[in-house]
Amino acid sequence: MTAPKRGRPRRGPDPERFHEIVDAAAQIIHRKGYSATSIQDIAEAVGVLKGSLYHYVKSKEDFLYAIIDGATQVALQEIQAVARMEAGPVDRLTAFVGTHVRFATSHLTAYSIRLREMRELGQERREKIQADGAAYNQVMRDVLVQGQQQGVFDAGMDVDLMTTIVLGQMNALTRWYREDGPYTPEQLADVFARTVVSAVISDRGLEGEGVEGLRHRIRAAPRADLAAQA
Amino acid sequence: MTAPKRGRPRRGPDPERFHEIVDAAAQIIHRKGYSATSIQDIAEAVGVLKGSLYHYVKSKEDFLYAIIDGATQVALQEIQAVARMEAGPVDRLTAFVGTHVRFATSHLTAYSIRLREMRELGQERREKIQADGAAYNQVMRDVLVQGQQQGVFDAGMDVDLMTTIVLGQMNALTRWYREDGPYTPEQLADVFARTVVSAVISDRGLEGEGVEGLRHRIRAAPRADLAAQA
Incomplete structure (x- = not known):
């Protein structure tokens, strides 16, 4: 270049x-x-x-670590926009999902390797990546708890389990998403956000608009990177 | 034994x-x-x-195929109970999810290998497994279409994409589910079913009960294997 x-x-x-x-x-x-x-x-x-x-690395594992750590640092940095975003829980959850989907689809190779080959890293490096992953997931947990506290998300939801399920759902797209496939990252971000928000919403969160209104609202939700700048 | x-x-x-x-x-x-x-x-x-x-196999790939095909045949057989089930779309979708979660958690090793190592199979065998997988997924597609036709599921939903997302979400549990972990398969089946049904329900499907009532109803939904016998 x-x-x-x-x-x-x-x-x-x-x-x-x-x-x-x-x-x-x-x-x-x-x-x-x-x-x-x-x-x-x-x-x-x-x-x-x-x-x-060997001017660059000592072992094959150094390559693996460079790939996985590189992707992890980008993801962590991008999700900070959601952590800082001042908005309601529906908008922030929508932004979390959109940020994650945009990251996963634009770093598909490295992120797939992170999901698939983590166990090949030595223990110390694996634990470092897992700690970064936990910090990432914590952003989503905080948004779900915010929604419960405001009464708009299901009070009976197990926040840890839902975080695991939702991230698993989005990460599964690394198995089938293709850049030349039928869906753009923005379309996927919209469908995933509607799926996730519908799964956690409470009757109070739906009040007046119903699920169909909610799904329309999600489509028009602000993006974290734009909202955080605003 | x-x-x-x-x-x-x-x-x-x-x-x-x-x-x-x-x-x-x-x-x-x-x-x-x-x-x-x-x-x-x-x-x-x-x-x-x-x-x-070598009394049993000709190659290492024969073992892989025996593992993957064995799990696939069990899954296909179990999902037939959902295909035959005479019930409304919410109950059938709940049964699909429950059947899949029970299968995945009770065949965790073989099913994880199916998800992870499929590409190692030769083309002919891979295509055979993929065809069986497509027949399995078709059961879910049919349930989603039934729900759309009856007006209880989101008319705007892309049935193929939703099938891919939902199965990806449930399959992701092979990455973290442990038999000695904090959740039983029945608890997971319930949470996944509530998540999936909430994601596809329409306002008409929610009429009167709201999402909270819907989630209570899912907990009490019949199991496919029992319903198909009844």
């Missing part, structure tokens, strides 16, 4: 080049699975000798 | 023994992943020499 950096000292590993190599590694790991992928496969994909990859 | 069959001719492979070996193979494949599992690993787990496994 960028012009070659002439005259740049070539002593240390180049971060941009590392980024490209990690992307290539992600493509192969996604296609073949982590345990069937070798450092040699990655070297061939980027057109270098295996030995030169 | 049964007494040894003394005097039985030992010329052909013993189907019961094959079943035991497939179960052991499933445990290992579930733990290590298919590509990291060798025939030698399976032989060690069942305490036989590698060569004697």
